[in-house]
Each structure stands twice: as structure tokens, then as C-alpha cells.
Amino acid sequence: MTDSTREAGPYPIRTATAETVEAFTAPLLAAFAFVEDPADQETRTWEPDRIIAALDGERPVATAGAFSFRLGVPGGEAAAAGVTLVGVNPAYRRRGILRSMMRHQLDDVHARGEALAILWASEGAIYQRFGYGLATLSGSFEIARERAAFVRPTPPEGIVRLVDLEEAMGIFPSLYDRVRIQVPGMVARSETWWRSVTLHDTDRARGESGIKFLAVYEAGGEVEGTAIYRVKPDWDERGPKGRLSAIEVIASTPRATRDLWAWLLGVDLVARVAAVRTPVPHPLQLLLAEPRRLGFTVGDGIWLRVVDVPAALAARTYGRPGALVLEIRDAFCPWNAGRWRLVAGEDGHAVAERTDAPPDVTLDAADLGATYLGTFRFSELARVGRVVEGTPGALARADALFAADRAPWCSTMF
Numbered sequence: 219m220t221d222s223t224r225e226a227g228p229y230p231i232r233t234a235t236a237e238t239v240e241a242f243t244a245p246l247l248a249a250f251a252f253v254e255d256p257a258d259q260e261t262r263t264w265e266p267d268r269i270i271a272a273l274d275g276e277r278p279v280a281t282a283g284a285f286s287f288r289l290g291v292p293g294g295e296a297a298a299a300g301v302t303l304v305g306v307n308p309a310y311r312r313r314g315i316l317r318s319m320m321r322h323q324l325d326d327v328h329a330r331g332e333a334l335a336i337l338w339a340s341e342g343a344i345y346q347r348f349g350y351g352l353a354t355l356s357g358s359f360e361i362a363r364e365r366a367a368f369v370r371p372t373p374p375e376g377i378v379r380l381v382d383l384e385e386a387m388g389i390f391p392s393l394y395d396r397v398r399i400q401v402p403g404m405v406a407r408s409e410t411w412w413r414s415v416t417l418h419d420t421d422r423a424r425g426e427s428g429i430k431f432l433a434v435y436e437a438g439g440e441v442e443g444t445a446i447y448r449v450k451p452d453w454d455e456r457g458p459k460g461r462l463s464a465i466e467v468i469a470s471t472p473r474a475t476r477d478l479w480a481w482l483l484g485v486d487l488v489a490r491v492a493a494v495r496t497p498v499p500h501p502l503q504l505l506l507a508e509p510r511r512l513g514f515t516v517g518d519g520i521w522l523r524v525v526d527v528p529a530a531l532a533a534r535t536y537g538r539p540g541a542l543v544l545e546i547r548d549a550f551c552p553w554n555a556g557r558w559r560l561v562a563g564e565d566g567h568a569v570a571e572r573t574d575a576p577p578d579v580t581l582d583a584a585d586l587g588a589t590y591l592g593t594f595r596f597s598e599l600a601r602v603g604r605v606v607e608g609t610p611g612a613l614a615r616a617d618a619l620f621a622a623d624r625a626p627w628c629s630t631m632f
């Protein structure tokens with residue numbers, strides 16, 4: 219189907235080009251009350267041929283985009299569309315424009331052969347109707363530094379040093395990739411992404427949260443950890459009361475985890491240390507003497523939609539050999555609907571094929587999204603009435619098959 223035949227009621231959908239991308243994303247200003255500052259460079263990572271707009275006449279009134287990601291899944295990785303830039307001009311909302319953009323986008327993701335789509339939702343209610351399930355959890359905390367003593371204080375085994383952007387470019391990506399392949403939910407980052415987004419500092423963010431620091435942890439002559447954080451200086455009559463915001467802490471060894479957090483909690487002139495988009499559970503819950511002082515909060519991380527059931531099921535590995543018949547309800551992507559027999563072999567790899575056999579478990583596409591990376595178990599979804607067990611013991615088998623070694627975590631905002 220060509221763009222010109224895709225009509226969103228009175229608002230046809232078109233794909234951007236390098237020339238039109240700025241105009242096509244203009245509706246975001248009204249939708250988010252936010253302007254992208256060209257100096258922020260994040261726009262450099264956009265893929266114009268994955269950005270669409272709904273037009274009223276010639277004027278873009280809604281937009282949606284996607285990144286071409288590789289997403290870590292248990293035992294491997296899979297092509298995933300990273301959905302982003304979704305916004306409808308408030309003057310045009312609740313007319314079905316989002317729905318038509320989601321239709322267009324998921325058809326496109328399917329045609330590109332990407333098995334998965336993922337996103338961060340501004341509001342979870344928006345995307346579940348389109349088959350997105352809650353696929354990772356995301357933590358946040360803020361702790362007073364004087365309440366952050368470790369339960370087993372240990373002298374550091376390595377050193378932390380601050381580096382500039384150029385040196386960081388030679389260190390951070392490779393350490394991240396070493397950890398990424400073990401953690402479902404992490405996305406591969408291009409060099410442009412590292413330079414223009416992850417390690418890049420912006421005037422806006424500096425104003426809000428302070429300067430971005432890049433720290434490297436080395437022990438035994440090897441890089442074992444990295445930390446990206448901001449420090450917002452602040453003072454009053456009683457003295458310093460700065461705030462440190464940890465953006466991303468990556469550690470490849472237990473001592474790197476321990477020493478990097480001890481270091482972040484030890485930065486002078488800081489009264490409070492905060493972090494968002496953290497793994498759940500968080501290492502500090504085990505390292506601190508008083509973990510309750512973190513005020514640790516758990517929220518939704520990324521939402522995942524299985525766009526191609528057999529490809530997605532074959533992309534990950536499974537905790538043990540076994541077979542399972544899944545009956546999937548999927549009104550929005552009907553090519554997925556029906557019964558699939560998943561057969562996992564001794565090596566953990568699996569194939570999924572259509573079958574007429576009676577279902578072991580019956581679930582919606584969004585429920586498969588919630589179980590796919592291993593964050594939620596089938597039995598947990600069954601206990602709230604979202605998944606139905608068809609044959610005795612099937613939930614336990616499904617749980618064992620889909621279990622992930624590591625808690626899924628996505629630290630990349632997109």
C-alpha cells in the first residue's frame with residue numbers, strides 16, 4: 219500500500235523525508251509542550267523514513283516515529299522498532315488519529331521484518347489497546363547521603379576517574395555492550411547515539427540538573443564499570459546541599475557495582491543522591507544498611523508488542539526443553555492470532571509453528587509482551603485473570619520455559 223492510499227479519515231498519513239522531518243515533528247511541540255533544541259543534537263538519531271505525520275490539508279497535526287533497534291532478549295537479541303515521537307496536536311485529539319498512526323506503524327514494522335516493537339509510554343493506558351504489554355520495570359530513588367551507609371563497608375578495590383567525551387567514546391560503548399548481552403531489555407546504541415544522546419550534555423539539562431559527569435571504574439587494569447551522572451550544586455545557611463542524579467551506572471563485576479555506588483554516594487558537597495530508570499530490584503537494596511531510606515519506587519519501564527509471533531518466539535532462548543501450545547488473541551495484528559506450538563530444544567532454541575492442538579495457555583498479545591522478556595510470569599498473569607490455563611500444569615511449564623536468568627532492564631530513554 220502506498221502512502222497516498224493510506225487515509226486516516228480526513229487526515230492522510232505521510233512519511234517524512236530529510237527535508238520535511240522538522241515540519242512533520244512540529245505537532246510534538248503542542249502535544250508535549252516541549253521544543254527540541256537543535257543544539258541538543260538528539261535529532262541526529264532520528265530516521266526520517268520512519269517518521270510519519272497525519273496531515274490536515276498540508277499541515278502536519280500528529281506525528282509518530284521509530285528507531286531501528288536491536289533489543290536484548292533472553293539468550294540473544296531481536297530487531298525491534300523503538301516507537302517514539304508520538305503526539306497529536308490537542309486541537310485534533312480523540313478523532314482516531316493515534317489509532318490510524320499505530321495501524322500504519324505496526325504494518326510498517328511487520329513489513330520490515332521486525333519481530334518486536336517497544337516504547338516508553340507517557341501514559342500506560344494509551345498503548346495497551348494496541349497490544350503493548352508491560353515488559354520491564356523501572357526503579358527510582360532519592361536518598362539522603364548521610365543515611366546511605368553500607369551494611370558491609372569495604373575499602374574500594376579499584377579507582378574511579380572522570381573522563382571527557384572523547385575518552386568516554388573509547389570506553390563506555392564496549393563496557394555497555396559486554397553487559398548488554400546478558401540483560402534482556404537493553405538496546406544496542408549506535409556511535410551517533412552514544413555521542414549525540416547518551417554522553418552528550420545539553421544546556422537545558424545542565425540548567426535543570428547540573429553538569430553531566432562521565433566516570434570510569436577500573437580494577438586490576440581493566441574497565442569494569444561506568445557511571446553517567448549530574449551534580450546540581452546548591453547551598454544555604456547551613457552549608458552545601460547539592461543533588462547528584464545518577465543517569466546510568468553499568469558494572470560488569472560485583473566490585474564495580476559496589477565501588478561505583480560507594481563513590482557516587484560519597485561525592486562531596488552533595489546532600490541527596492537520586493536515580494531514575496534503575497534496574498529492579500536495585501543493588502543498593504542489598505548493599506545498604508537501611509534500604510528503606512532509598513524510598514525505592516517501582517514503575518513501568520518499556521512496553522513491548524510482539525509484532526511477529528513465530529519470529530519473536532524463535533529469537534529468544536528458553537530455560538529448558540519443552541513444548542507449549544499458545545492461543546493468542548490479537549485483534550490489532552490479526553496475522554498473529556490463533557494457536558502456535560512452541561518447541562524448545564536442548565540448546566534452548568525454539569521454533570513456533572501453527573497448530574490445531576488444544577491450547578495450553580490462552581492469552582492476549584499484550585500478555586505475551588509482558589512475559590516475553592521474563593519480567594512477569596504466566597502464572598502471575600493468570601492470578602489476575604489475564605491468562606487462562608488450558609491443560610493442567612501448563613502455567614508451571616510456561617513459567618519454566620520463559621524464565622530469564624537476569625531481571626530485564628532498559629536504561630535507554632528513547
Ligand SMILES: CC(C)(COP(=O)(O)OP(=O)(O)OC[C@H]1O[C@@H](n2cnc3c(N)ncnc32)[C@H](O)[C@@H]1OP(=O)(O)O)[C@@H](O)C(=O)NCCC(=O)NCCS
Pocket residue numbers: 249250304305306307310311312313314315316317318338339340341343344347
Ligand atoms: C495520547 C495521544 C497521542 C492520543 O491521540 P488521539 O489521536 O487523541 O487518540 P485516538 O483518538 O486515536 O484514540 C485511540 C484510543 O486511545 C484512547 N486514548 C487516547 N488517549 C488516551 C489517554 N491519554 N489515556 C487513555 N486512553 C487514551 C482513546 O479513547 C481511543 O480509544 P478507543 O480506541 O477505545 O476509542 C494524544 O492525546 C497526545 O498527543 N497526548 C500528549 C502526548 C503524549 O502523551 N504522547 C504519547 C507519547 S508516549
